[in-house]
């Protein structure tokens with residue numbers, strides 16, 4: 001029975017899949033499918049052994065150097081799930097060891113892993129998958145603390161879902177609570193960011209933070225999430241570059257309207273947008289700060305305050321150069337979500353970048369550690385929100 005590679009799995013993505021049969025150590029080659037975008041990075045697929053009983057299995061990530069930010073092969077560490085195991089906080093997923101760079105005769109570099117062969121199936125993904133099912137699990141586990149409402153549709157007509165702990169009050173005479181608006185997955189393949197936000201949400205539910213108004217969109221580019229797109233710089237318009245007035249994507253239009261609703265029902269204090277960097281970035285979590293030259297003294301103090309609070313709360317999960325300023329060449333120079341948040345004088349917008357791989361001292365991120373990082377962000381956020389006088 002031949003070994004098969006399947007991409008008809010949740011968030012499925014793989015291209016150029018090729019199986020080289022071998023009784024002892026068959027080889028499965030693949031690469032990430034750009035799904036029409038200029039960048040590729042997300043992959044996710046299932047290998048079915050269908051009766052083959054090899055001792056070991058070789059995975060070959062072809063064209064590794066073409067994946068976004070994949071400059072250092074040993075820092076690429078995908079996750080695998082053996083024989084559909086589902087147990088524990090990790091859901092059966094585990095990290096592969098560092099990849100081995102192997103040079104092809106023409107000079108191309110592939111990343112190679114060899115591992116003990118599973119009995120039936122091996123699920124492979126660039127990082128722990130996170131989608132609608134995980135959001136549903138979050139809602140269940142939080143026992144009704146979060147309410148889910150759709151507030152619009154994606155460009156393919158899927159519901160855009162926002163979680164909230166409190167609708168606040170539109171009555172200008174009512175006492176309003178300090179508020180935060182959080183989102184992740186504008187770049188749909190950035191699941192590391194999704195797990196950290198999951199941790200934020202679990203922590204807020206755990207301590208039943210009822211004196212703040214938190215709204216959260218965990219799957220901003222829901223089409224990309226479901227379709228297994230990487231989604232960074234994707235056409236027709238990168239979701240996180242579509243935040244002009246007027247916005248250039250329907251998702252962004254719906255988000256801007258929802259942020260307007262939230263702003264009218266709380267004392268807006270913080271906007272947070274969660275992302276992942278290039279594939280071989282391995283120093284943990286960091287932020288892209290607003291360029292100091294673009295801030296007045298009061299806004300610069302506010303930024304220093306917020307980012308200092310997050311950095312110290314994150315501890316070992318924070319990169320040594322936690323406070324970065326984006327100076328890379330962007331395909332799209334148009335406005336981002338964080339820029340949109342920061343266009344309001346009464347709130348601060350922060351971008352978190354969360355490594356797909358690991359953090360200080362060569363430690364790897366597990367789902368539990370991503371959630372722990374989120375827990376710490378939630379604690380720091382609450383402390384700061386509670387310092388805000390109610391209006």
Ligand SMILES: [Zn+2]
Nearest residue numbers: 187190275276
């Ligand atoms: Zn991103």
